Amino acid sequence: MEPKTQTGNFAAPAPEELLKHLPAKIRERFAHFLATGDPAAADAVVLAIVRDHVPARKQGSTPPLFIDSMSLMGDLGIDSVSIADAVFTLEEVFNVSISTKEIMRLSTIGDLRAFIRRKLSESRN
């Protein structure tokens, strides 16, 4: 078998697959969230996915901790296509559905955190 010409797995990736390039502690937080539903653990994963979408040119000036007032586009330099990519990842990881209308209302870190918490709470109910 020659893997170089073999196509990959065409099923939707498992959530853990989507997080495998992130730090181990983030994957641990995700496992903790799955086991307990702890919203603080989910929060850590959301912020890591956002940080993963900050472009390389902005990484150096991005503080180690996000604050809620930070704007995704203005402060973190994440363009609208990358926001759509980050939201798609969040949908896949947390098994939620987010509409384009809902995305349009998210402009800051705080908006996104509150929104995902609400979504997760809705999906658990």
Added chain:
Amino acid sequence: MPRTAVITGLGFITCIGNDHATVRRSLREGRHGFERVEFLGNPELAVKVAGTIKEFTAATPHWRDWRYPARYEIPREALRGLSPHGLFALCAIEQALADAALNAPEISDGQTGLYCASAGSTLLAHYHLNRLLESRGERCHPLSVVSSIAGTLNFNLAAHYGIRGAVGGFVAACASSSHALGCALDDIRLRRQQRMIVVGAEEATAESILPFGAMGALSINSDPATASRPFDAERDGFVGSGGAVALILEEADFARSRGAPVYAELAGWGQAADGYSIAISHPEGRGLADAIQRALADTGLAPGDIAYINAHATSTQAGDRSEVMALQKIFTAAGAHPRISGTKGLTGHPLSMSGVMEAAFCAMAIRDGFIPGNAHLCNPDPVCAGLDLPRATIDERPRTVLSTSSGFGGSNVALVLKQA
């Protein structure tokens, strides 16, 4: 004062090597890049050989799973929109920039353009559309379009490198990157650009290669040492391959003023179509002969001035025969006997990237003083009578070279390169 253009940088991700030195050695020593493969885990498939890309594992839709040499530092935001062949193309451009002694910021000067050639990523199109259809339209990745359709190379690479000059893509199947080179040359001659980057890239996956088997175009010879043998009487089809080749073309004075290294001059080109079939070459090579005549007219050269021809020669029965007819009509009939070789005997056929790859081989041959031989040619097809088809590499500098390409729909391109 007519403007001329010179080749100042090359980059290679190919089945015969991922750097200049390895590619040169493979061409000189006749080392092929083929391996036995089992597509889709199906041992029953007749196609058993492909030109594989070493050091990379990228035949998967998820960029997180890709493996590539650590010498390429690619930011994550660039990876996310790329297809596997976009990854190859970016790595080839990185090499070409270094080879041309250029820094990435220098190419976002508005004087530099980017022309790309690929058929898009059938692997990613398959993956993303599969999810779209399975979810009845509810789930689709936001980057699915820009990572998969034909044009994915120019979308991604122009953004990544901040290119502000001419940007576009060429889709003429196996003639695509030769069209890209010809149009890049014209942009420099017409004073539209000072520098053009031309890149051709393709994946080597079941999705990109196997559909050609349904047309009967692929070799079913299971021996990597003989499956691709252009001009041989026993040839039975092409061997699919992929990768990326990037070439940097600069206006000659502009290049000299910055002390750029020069491989060769891209002196002119010609194109003509067969007007005959969607997939089969004209049986007498009508369009290709016209393209060669136009390239000679463009450069003011006679058939006898051409020292070496790097033929398109994919190793199919019909295609090679058609090309031979065109070469005999233009060269043999004029009493000219240039050396002719088909380097796809070593590389297989990487489709859209074939033209720029072979132009790069020609530039290397001119600068380094060798003519690649016809690997795997044992028993020349009698139809080749009168053509000079050396088997082994010749240590001889070809000062004027012709490179031909032919694609579906009967598109034909001939490029002329000269010692600068």
